Amino acid sequence: MSIKNIRLEVMQLLEKNVSSYVDQFLIPVEKIWQPSDFLPNSESDTFFEEVKELREIAKDLPYDFWVAMVGDTITEEALPTYESWLIDVEGVDNLERNGWSKWVRQWTGEENRHGDLLNKYLYLSGRVNMREIEMTTQHLINDGFDIGTGKDPYKNFVYTSFQELATYISHNRVSQLAKNYGDKKLSKMCKMIAGDEMRHHHAYSEFVNQIFKVDPSEMMLAFQYMMKQKIVMPAHFLRESGQKISSAFEHFSDSAQRIGVYTASDYVDIMQKLIEKWQIDKISGLTDEAEKARDYLMKLPARMSRISERMVIPEESFIFKWVEPARL
DSSP states (O other): OOHHHHHHHHHHHHHTTHHHHHHHHSOOTTTSOOGGGTSOOTTSTTHHHHHHHHHHHHTTSOHHHHHHHHHHHHHHHTHHHHHHHHTTSTTOOTTTTOHHHHHHHHHHHHHHHHHHHHHHHHHHHOOSOHHHHHHHHHHHHHHOOOOSOTTOHHHHHHHHHHHHHHHHHHHHHHHHHHHHTTOHHHHHHHHHHHHHHHHHHHHHHHHHHHHHHHOHHHHHHHHHHHHHHOOOOTTTTOOOTTOOTTTTHHHHHHHHHHTTSSOHHHHHHHHHHHHHHTTGGGOOSOOHHHHHHHHHHHHHHHHHHHHHHTOOOOSSOOOOSSSOGGGO
């Protein structure tokens, strides 16, 4: 049997429990928070006073903070790309509306609220150039992405396990920074988003855990493959208006590292957390090739940590079209 057919067989086996994963890791529409719960109420007579207060508090937030916020927002708003990618993964059948496609649609529904909330906050803050942000978002959706997983569910679930934890860290740090600068409402918004990301991380990492139980060697090789090629961020094709693909991502990453929102050390920590979560050192019944992959994975965090310590982040902020210092 081909590797592709085995993958499909495993996905069909796991699909029997997808409904329980939906119940465990996702929240019904009527019970989960919505963006309007945290924003000024446009139906209220006090709407303009609430907006004025939001804008006053936003004045104290520094340049790199706004860059990180904008980058996070654009990343969340490129959701059509992520849904179309996941719906095409082997074993996900949207035509027959199987359990996996139900998961992808409902996961998308939860994630969609994040961009809605952050976009409206940025718009009301008056501190950013919304037209430039909107153009960058459209470019990112137009350009798509290539995360190196193809249609392989094993590789895709490694990617989403890693990425959901990375977005949790980013939103949680932005929440902490906003609180430190006195913006308690923004802090709560980002904390709620971070909570969603952590739930989604638990879900995708559980999918991987279940695959390790039935196809340990191939799952180990998929994990090694993704760590070898490195996890690229969803917005790695980020660009501003008039610029080439990927031209803005490095500068955005520098801002995020400078302010401590997401760093090279965080990347290594996530890798280590996944190794521990999936108990890579205890998995048995591996082929010789998979044993070598395990050895590689166990040594990788220490090696990556040494590399991250040598990284030098530019002290000067790159000036984005999204965030004009004169506005701050």
